[in-house]
Amino acid sequence: MFGNKVKSRMLFLVSFVIISIIIITFIFRSLEENLVYFFSPTEIKNKQNISLNKKIRIGGLVKDNSFIKNDESINFIITDLKNEIIVNYNGLLPNLFSEGKGVIAEGKLKDKKYFIAEKILAKHDENYMPPEVSEALEK
Amino acid sequence: MLKFFLPKRILSSNNKLINNLVFLMLLIIIIGLIYALFLSPPDYIQGDSVRIMYVHVPASILSLGFFGFIGIASILNLVFKIKFVSLMAKSIAPIGCIFALISIITGSLWGKPTWGVWWVWDARLTSMLVLFFFYLTYIFLWNYVKNFEEANKLTSVIGIIGLFNLPVIKYSVDWWNTLHQPSSITLTSAPTIHNTMLVPLVIMLSAMIIYSLIIFLMRYKVEIIKIKVNKKNKNN
Incomplete structure (x- = not known):
């Protein structure tokens, strides 16, 4: 041929x-x-010899009812539904930041369970719908 | 200058087609824009900034698709020595390049209000930037290598190498953790975009496909005529 x-x-x-x-x-x-742009809390947990001085990013969902704001800083928990990391942050949050939604924090680990963030990014998912539909789904 | 390169005799038959296409495109793009900007609802989280999607997504799809075409044309040229497909690829490259740029710029404008940043070096965004540079290299080589045969070979090599980048862009959001969200429209499952948003998206995509077809037909004709003129000059 x-x-x-x-x-x-x-x-x-x-x-x-x-x-x-x-x-x-x-x-x-x-x-x-x-x-990878960020690590999940489970990946952090399983990681050997993690460097605490290196800037890293962790991502997951903001745990429901974990958001606490006081005068000096903001605290919330990032979860991947298996493991959790407490995040401490002092600065402006993006508009889409909310409990139950995706988030990425950039900063340094204090230990494997505590993270000091310098920057917070909101991560949104692939679902797009009008507000009425979302309300109907929640009911 | 342009008229000198476009003998009217050759054009007259195809001009009608292009005129009709322009009319069709204007019609569809007006419907699409009204639907996208006014009739479609805001997103439940993102609000009105979701409307950037109606330009961002079609532009991204087309820039990937057109480079896929360039890659296949490059294989046809290098392996099977089918020459005219290179001219088609050469004509479509600037359109894909512009769409890649539009995708990056609109993505950046969309990223600021939603993610909180204009740009991050995650796998999706970076591989998309690489695609843009592949387009630039491809176009640059066609323009600056004067000998046609030589340019044809070099650009085809770039086209084939660039082909490897396409699955990386497409699957970057599945292979690695990225800030960019995964695809909403996939072949395997139902789209996760509500119908009231999917319809304007499809309308905008078809408008941009017709736009590309128009520009492509015009550029392609020019390329063919250029070749003919060059041959004539050589013979004289």
């Missing part, structure tokens, strides 16, 4: 693609730490 030249070029392309995919997979595997 194809000439010899076309066949050899096809062979070259196919081997190029396969080798590239293997190389890319290995690169991604080894860069995993840098490619």
Whole structure:
């Protein structure tokens, strides 16, 4: 069906693609730490020799009824429904920040259960609906 | 200058098609914008900023799709030596490039009110920026390598390498933790966008597809004519 030249070029392309995919997979595997934008509380818990001085990001849901605001700072709990981390923050919160919704905190761990945030980002999910529908769903 | 490159005889037949397409696009885009900006409801969390989606999502889909086309055309050119597809890819590249830029800019405008930041280096945003640079490299090579055969080969290599980036963009939100939310529209399950928001999204997508088709037809014609003129000049 194809000439010899076309066949050899096809062979070259196919081997190029396969080798590239293997190389890319290995690169991604080894860069995993840098490619994830944040860690979940469970990942933090399972991590060995975690550095407390390094700036990291943790993400999850803001636990319901965990938000406490006082004069100096804000405290809330980030949960992935399995493990939790208490977050302490002093600054402005994004508009979409609310209990039960996704959040990412950037800062440093004090220990595996306590996080001091320097920046808070709101993470929203892939659900889009009008307010009336959301109210109807809650009922 | 442009008229010199476009002999009217060749154009007259296709101009009608383009004019009709322009009319159709204007109609659909007006309906789409009215639907997206006024008729569709605000989001239950994001409020009105969700309306950026109606430009952001179609632009992203098309910029990925067009690079997919460029990649396939590059394979057809390098492996099977089908030349004319390169001209099609060359014509579609600037459209995809603009859409990639629109996607990044609107995404940034959307990120500030929702996430709280203009830009983060998460996997989705970064791979999208890489796509934009692939487009720039592709277009740059076509413009600055004067010899056609040489440019055709180099751009095709870029097209094939850039192809690897597409699944990375698409699945970045599933493979890694990202700030960017996962896809709302997937092949395997029902969309997680309410119908009142999905309809304007689809209308805007079709308007932008027709827009791309118009620009593509015009650019493609120009490319064909350029080749013809070059051949003629050589023969003289």
